[in-house]
Amino acid sequence: MRTIAILGATGSIGSQALDLVRRYPDRFRASCLTASRSSEQLFDLVREFKPDTAALAVEPAALPEDVRSCQWFFGPDATVRALLAARPDDALCAIVGIAGLDAVWNALDVCERVLLANKEALVTGGDLVMAKAAERDIPMLPVDSEHSAIFQCLQARQGNPVRRLLLTASGGALRSWKKADMYAATVRDVLAHPTWNMGGKITVDCASMVNKGLEVIEAHHLFAMPAEKIDVVVHPQSIVHSMVEFEDGAVLAQLGMPDMRGPIGYAMGYPERMPYDARPLDFAAVGHLDFAAPDLDRFPCLGMAIDALKAGGSAPVILNGANEVAVGAFLREQIPFGRIPEIIDAALQAVPVSPITSIADVYAADAAARRAAEAKL
Ligand code: NAD
């Protein structure tokens, strides 16, 4: 039996992780559950899973009598306080955005393993987080489907060098849109993701393909690969979750129907696989798998993210902070979709790149990026 914290328990990843906890009551106990502001949903989860601690970033008006048996924390640092009080074996970090960095950082102090969905924590604090994980010998188990696929393929590595990582990309909701139409794409257009059902922010990130850029940066940190050895290939069916190429040209891929419970369960149960009601992959029904090069002209955010990785220092932090501001404004229908790359680009032009040597440096670069992005809204 392992205890696990589900940080971001009310979200898309958090809910699917809890579906697995429900299926394996003898293997996992959710000892810490946290959310931002969805208090009613979290109360229901506390009633069902009876964790030791729980947290809400925004304090609710009242705490119902029947959830008071667990220890509650409220406020912006409540997630971390609830995590430190629970001291679980594992932490599933599934908060969205740089808001989740502090939780990842602190999980490395008290947990045996970190299960990472929160890619923005690595995009912004990757060098520091990976160094701390290595120093403390804490495995960082990827939950992002592409990185889980690569991690699974690397189980067959046997000490051999890797020539290239190939990240597949669905292409998002606007994959086949004309460039001229993309600028005015609405929230409704963008949230209609063809193959995955995810939180709002990441669904917008998929439509702009900045998500794939964030994932290139995430792969760079998780697998210690330079940007030049990470390629992106568009694959609309989302069946091939990603691939690893070895020196002899052999390419290993991990395939399956798109369902995030696959990668979440692989991280939770690692090295054991945890069956769930996965739809089997029926090759004859799928018929064909398509691949194409990404179109950097229609999806400039992907190129900007790869350039930010190559620039190093605070560049990925600036890109991420500006993207978070722009995506927030787009979801509030304050700006058209086409402004997202413009705002990211403006922030990258306005904020000078500086070295990152501490978590404080990360937050300083993020704040500068947010100010620059907000000035452009
Ligand atoms: P979501 O918006 O559905 O859920 C986010 C969760 O984090 C919620 O429980 C929310 O209450 C909590 N949260 C948000 N802001 C917070 C804050 N400031 N403080 C504390 N808690 C906060 O997001 P999601 O789609 O589940 O994505 C979570 C992370 O996993 C993201 O980094 C995303 O990129 C990554 N990811 C998601 C998917 C997916 O299929 N949804 C796939 C791969 C990677």
Ligand code: MG
């Ligand atoms: Mg992914």
